[in-house]
Amino acid sequence: MSLLLDSLAWLLMIFGLLFFITGALGLIRFPDIYSRLHAVTKTDTLGLGLLAAGLAIKSESVSTALLLLFIWLLVLASGAVSCQLLARYSLESDPAATGISEHIPGESDDR
Amino acid sequence: MTYALISLSIPLFCALLLLLAGTYVSERALAITTITASLLSLIIAWLALQEVATANQSLLLNLGGWESGLAIRLRLSPLSGLLLLFTAFMHLLIGLYAGLSRQGAVRDFWPLSSFLHGSLAALWLSADLFNLYITLELLGLTAVAMVALAGKKAFRPAANYLILSLAASLFYLLGVVLLYGRYNSLDILILAGETQNDVITRLALLMMTAGLMLKAALWPLHLWLPSAHTNAPTAVSALLSGLVVKGPLFILWLLWSEVAPLALARQIGPVFGVAGMIALVAGGISAMRSPYIKTLVAYSTVAQLGYALMALGLLLTWQLPQMHIALWLFVIAHGLAKASLFLAAGEMQTTLGTKRVSGLRGATQTVPVAMFAFAVAGGSLIGLPPSGGFLAKWVLLEPLLSQPQNWPWAFGVLLGTLVSAAYIFRVVALSFDRARINPPDTRPDRLGHWMALLPALMVWGMALTGDWLIRLLAGGGV
Amino acid sequence: MSLMIVDFVPDLILAFLVICMAWGAMHARSRHDAMAMFVAFGLVVALIWARLGAPDLALAEAAIGAGLTGVLLLQAARQIPAEPRTMKKTTVQFILPLVFIVLAIALFASQLFSDDALNISEQARIRPDVGLSAPSMSDRVHLAMPDSGVGHPVTAVLLNFRAWDTLLELLVLLLALSGLRQLYPSSQSAQKKSDGPLVRGPEPWPLLLAWSRFLAPLLIVMGGYLLWRGADAPGGAFQAGALLAAAAVVLRLAGLLPALRWSSLTVRLAINVGALLFMTVAALTLYFGAGWLHYPAAQAGILILGIEVFATLSIAITLTLLVIGEYEDLHT
């Protein structure tokens, strides 16, 4: 494997990891469910994509690369759909939340 | 061996076919099929027993034809042949009761009882620790499903029973795994030659023993039994008390008399013996104080299992073959007697419309047949001659009385007898109280009452075959 | 040396995660937290099986532990009432067993490390040459592989060397289902609407419908792939059955699959066929062949494949019913 390709792979994987860390931070720090949905379903999916791309380069095999691509697409679609579903579910089960930004769930936390 | 396999597969096939048939066949057809299957299985179990008795040694079969150490091995010993026969016989008796009596059975009783029959047969024949684990799970699940047959009131005890039963199986499984990790084998006969008295082995045996004692409701792990057995439908209670708790007891016996190193078995023996003695007294007292008929009978199971545990403990301590005979005679006599007690109790409850012991006033007049069954079966529990219970107790007491240093054990047995006599006579005395008769709610179901009497008569008839039973159990050893 | 330590870090994190989740799955504030924790626990356990080099188990755990158990718990979560204020055990009752646990672990650890009776001090020893001492069970498996009719040792153990276990295990599944049927007693059919809460909630959203239509075929294809490949590589009837069950669950939840009615002969046949076929093979080998479950060497591969295919079907339907079966399925 050429040095160039190898370093490209590592670069991709490190970027992927960074996105994972960002997603994790977002999941912890973001104030409400709707913004956390972004953190998990978008950032992590992107992170996984970058990681899979890096791994695909490293694996040096077309079939593996295709499998990785397929897994990523699946996670991408699943992430998008579950983001939608969860957001709707949250809205539906929370009739008070007409506007999203004013809502602070932390207040009802003390049970 | 072929006969044993056929005897095992008949109930399993029957259960599968009944499930498959589903709603297409009438309830009567379900009953007839199951009873026929039990009968067939009984006949073939008899042939298997003949086979092993003439061979005069245990027959082994490597399943799949693989070499020992790889294959699961099945073993047909005189004991497992006898238990196979006993299981089929009990299923036949209780199947007849459930089919003929008015408060009989719901549809799903039939496939479940066939499953129970099959899993017990698989258990008696297995000589592989992991295979025994699966049969234990099968047994536990069947038992819980059958308890749940009683409907909503039984859900809570059933759930409790299931959770404890699962936990107990896992204890057993962990022990099996540790033994496998130590000796690289699951086969009982191979392990028997290899086990050493080291820490891992002791830990494994301890865990398996804890699990099995919980499953067999041996004191002090018996607390789940009364509620589960009481809330089940009548026929199911009889099967549970008469057969299901004997499965784990069998594995416990296998474990300590074969797998465990001899020195360790000698050490643990007295512990079992003392636990059995406490069970006898404590269970008996709980039975005596119980206000409900079925609870009384359920606690008496706890007490009677004390005899078996005591016989097991003394068997391990002294390695006397007589104790082996006593142990299994107890199991068989108790199974028959307990089936009769539960059936009679269930019938009396329905006829008199009360669950309380005090409702049995004048039962000799209102429900004479069922009360007679209760008394006769109770007589065997107490050990009145010439019942099966007497036979077992006699075999147990003989070596105890012959040596003065063993008298404390004999005293325990006699104390147990006294307590059992107390709780049986408590019921019987009440039933003779003809001054204040509790009138029956419904017309007694004659056939049901007579069917309840059948196992009780059998246990008294057991004494006639006593000689043969003793020779059989003494013959092949394990 | 430092490399070794780095290799060890994932194990440590996994251990930490799994302990936290085990604790949370039992002692979380609300039942729902506990259930979510338990699903997470299953997921992490699947990763641990991967770390321990057990692909068959990782597949099974991913499908069963993390997937079907999750649906099962959700199904329960929607039905059960809020947890009543339970009697809190006193601190002593709580702590004493914990102390006992610590002691037990310490004892176990000291035994584990001092005389190493279980031979686990060094990682992954190459197995010794067969024949030097008494061969262990796994050596015997590897030696007998050529006669087993399949190429993957775990499948060979499950369906040939220890086929009797597997047969009994199919019966365990059936029994669990028979037990489940008792929970909706037929005498109470009049009250069924209020008694047996229904699986299907409101009309599913179009997005969910579309996504289910997409997901289910994928699950089925993957299940078929695992089944087909199980003879020679990790996979097999249970993993495949669990995936097919997941597909059926998804379709059923989306309302795309009709109720699996007990009254239908096809459903009952599908539930029974695995065990029934297995028993029949056993009986036939007893009657015509060399003995109970002794496959003729030439046909072993075909027989095992046949049993596996039908067992997969049975496992799939049984698991589906176990997870989402309700009155409509079990009693009509």
Added chain:
Amino acid sequence: MSSLQMYMLLGALIFLLGLHGLLVLTDPIRRLIAVNLMGAGTFMIMVTLARRTDPADPVLHALVVTGLVVAISATAFALRLITANLITETPNLAENNAAQSDTTLSQQGSPPT
């Protein structure tokens, strides 16, 4: 400490944690989870033992697959049994199932009136 020893201890710890839960908890669902944890601990010990040889011991792997299926069937049955019992024991639950039982689920906003 090798990683195998660590996993061995981890398995034992999870088994004992499950046992502890079984002893101290009263809620049947949590008790069921506790039993499942005991199972997971046992399986972990099994898989660790399988790892002692280099091609991992297929027998233990097969036993764990069997154990997993037994565990899921028993768990499913037990969970349904517990649920059925809880529903039975809670009066009027069936009628206002939704309103009553979801207090812990939807504490997000102001309660619906």
Added chain:
Amino acid sequence: MSWLASAILFTALAGLWRITHADTTADRLLGLQLLGTTGIAFLLVMAQWLEQPVWREVALVLALLAAVITVALVQLLRGKSL
């Protein structure tokens, strides 16, 4: 490669934290979702690290089942909280 696997697993701790500090069911599911994605990533890295392609298939199964859970959750719990 192992440090990459460790780092990915480390982010899974966030999922754990989220489940323990969840206010709603959706939050719990979100935590699970994160755990699922990290698990998939971990398995993919492991497949490359140990050169055992089978872990990619496990990752695929995990991805599929994570999607199943979402469907089940939404369909089972929807309508209930109203």
